[in-house]
Amino acid sequence: MKSLIENSKVLVCVGSGGVGKTTVASSLALLGAQLGKRVLVLTVDPAQRLKTTMGIEEGQEAVEIKGHQITGQLFASVIDPKKTFDEFVMRASSQPERVKKILNNKLYVQLSTTLSGSQEFTALEKLYSSFESGKYDLIVLDTPPTKHAIDFLKAPQKLAALFTEGVAKWFRDPKATQQNFFLGLLQSGTKQVLKTLEALTGSDFMKELADFFQNIEQWQGQLEKRAGDVHSLLVSPTTSFVLITSFDEAKLKEAEYFSKEIKQGGYRLSALIINRAFPFWIQSGEQLQSKSPKVMNLYMQMKDYYQKREESFSRFSIRMNQQAKILRLPEMREDVSDISGVELLAKYIQEAK
Amino acid sequence: MIKSFQQEIIFVTGKGGVGKSAVAAGIALKRSKEGKKTLLVELGYQSFYTDYFAEQLKAPVAFSPVRVTDNLDVALWSGPECLREYAIYLLKSESIYKLFFENSVSKALINVAPALPELAITGKITSGPRHVGPPLRYDVIVVDAFATGHFLALLKAPQGMAEAIQFGPMGDQSRSIDKVLKDSNQCKYFIVSLPEELPTAESLELAEGIEKTLGAKPVIVMNKMLPVEVTPHEGASDFEKFLTNSQQRQNQALSLLGGRPLQKISFCFQNDSWKVVESISQEINL
């Protein structure tokens, strides 16, 4: 793990919901700072207590975290999707009066906060602008909770498809296209589509939609450029992906599928972290002698359960260890909800075989 | 016999990885064993249950329901597919639909148009009581829904749309969907949680979010509870210390809940997924 941290400029932590992306990202960042680097960790929606103990808040600029055997520097920041998206819109717009219009569009409000890849987009946007600033040796990116890790990588494409597929053209001022015969033809075709859509949704909705697309059309150039820049950063040799997964058959299978997708996308998957893989007591190898038959029974059941998992893990690691370095982290005794928990986990990451 | 039957709609949500899919399946299995025709629905583009129920299923899970066991079917619904079905139902013609929607431009639009997929999904889920769209002949629909934030977005979409769009079919549909979601005789909400401090705090936040959005009172399901009581004693083994510690954490988490409706599900130490689901179905109270 040490060499991975030393040789990377960007680490992207991906995985399905709740597996420990935020926790592991923070620990990797701390490790980097302990190795003397200037590190920034960009977190998405961390637990309130983690925020409090690290002293960070949504939308704030990066805050420096002190102490903890840090020989470099550690900065942390929480990504505020709404704010990042709004900022992007403001930068991408050439006309200020349009900015106001779009920020007030009801559909925009929905899009920018909750839907269809905007969180993913803003995480990448924030990553890129932090990278561009040149202030950090290493940036660790935590990613939003997606059902599937790969949604994260597809989101910007989905957003960009809006432009490349020319949806915005539909809603463009019709006069602009009249000079061109073919465009005119297309226009009359799309009119039918719009009429059908209007029959399904109503004119009120269509008005908002048209307004929305007319206003965002001007982002096209910026968005495409940004998507291109972000892509080059993500496939660069100094960027690595860390896939985090929990430990059961279903999730391991999912992890196998993710790693394939990550590789197919041309990204570098360097480590696969199986989080909360086993409880501490299983390692001690003691033979329990308890007077309580209930405790004894539970012990046997659990031992057997983890034994079977061990077997499925062996099969998994035989299939996977060509793909990436595999690390297993223990189930901690406490929630990792503050900096001391992060420190402890960092220690396990460093020591993990 | 014409009887206005009351379809029961059960939503299961919670933080990522806490056991939503397993609990949703357990609830569905319980209802099916009571003799109710039950549909278990997963949302999105990729099926989880295809692998999870590999032993039971004869075909991969798809938009059209496939059989898991007696009285229990499972289906996978994505936004665009729900929208497609709804559009064909309204247009009464598949070919018109194809003409207008099966091109890359329309597809791109449907994929990103704000709130459209969310509306289509909630529309389909509530299509029974609203008598809109192709009939869903089930007594019970159990939805293995999105995780926390995304779930709230799903619930808020109809209300948000209803407010944004005053007139036209879109506004009307949105209002009728919202009404069903808010009807506590019709829809029930379960939040799966783990008996640990942080997940519990998050579940409470979600419960408040659901209450605020819908006025519904969700039930919190504490999943993976460790069953045995131990008393701390001298010379306790690592395992016993682990149990004592887990128990303390569990009790602490439970104490955060106050007087909220609560269900407990034990950790089932089986690596076979069907056994886990069966054990949940026996424990859960509906």
Ligand SMILES: Nc1ncnc2c1ncn2[C@@H]1O[C@H](COP(=O)(O)OP(=O)(O)OP(=O)(O)O)[C@@H](O)[C@H]1O
């Ligand atoms: N190794 C571990 N041992 C014990 N608890 C852990 C461990 N790793 C993470 N946790 C706990 O698991 C929970 C989920 O972790 P975390 O928030 O990092 O996941 P996430 O993948 O970022 O979730 P989301 O997808 O919701 O953003 C937290 O309560 C955290 O404290």
Ligand SMILES: Nc1ncnc2c1ncn2[C@@H]1O[C@H](COP(=O)(O)OP(=O)(O)OP(=O)(O)O)[C@@H](O)[C@H]1O
């Ligand atoms: N009560 C239980 N006892 C034992 N194992 C359980 C229990 N509940 C769930 N599991 C197991 O835990 C794992 C995670 O559960 P599940 O996939 O249902 O979580 P989820 O919340 O749906 O995850 P995701 O957010 O990724 O969709 C599964 O392997 C499941 O079989």
Ligand SMILES: [Mg+2]
């Ligand atoms: Mg997180």
Ligand SMILES: [Mg+2]
């Ligand atoms: Mg699930």
